[in-house]
Amino acid sequence: MRSCRVGERDVVVCHTRSGVYALDNICTHALARMSEGRLKGERLICPMHGASFDVSDGRVLAGPATTPLSVHTVRVVDGAIEIAVLESA
Numbered sequence: 001m002r003s004c005r006v007g008e009r010d011v012v013v014c015h016t017r018s019g020v021y022a023l024d025n026i027c028t029h030a031l032a033r034m035s036e037g038r039l040k041g042e043r044l045i046c047p048m049h050g051a052s053f054d055v056s057d058g059r060v061l062a063g064p065a066t067t068p069l070s071v072h073t074v075r076v077v078d079g080a081i082e083i084a085v086l087e088s089a
């Protein structure tokens, strides 16, 4: 798991057994940086209060967060990770 900037967005990139995913790096509950949490399988766990999100679609798997994380489009080209951030996300 790594954090990076894509334009103005703080993004966390998660490499799991099923692929590479990019999500907003700021928890929707109280603004913790998700990249400082843990990645357990497909589950991204917030370091502050323990909310967890599915890395594939950003949905909340466990509270206290109730709003999903925005997910961005990722592709791997010749070993490089390319991320397309949706402005509306």
Ligand code: FES
Pocket: 027, 028, 029, 030, 031, 032, 046, 047, 048, 049, 050, 051, 063, 064, 065
């Ligand atoms: S800041 Fe992430 S669960 Fe509270």
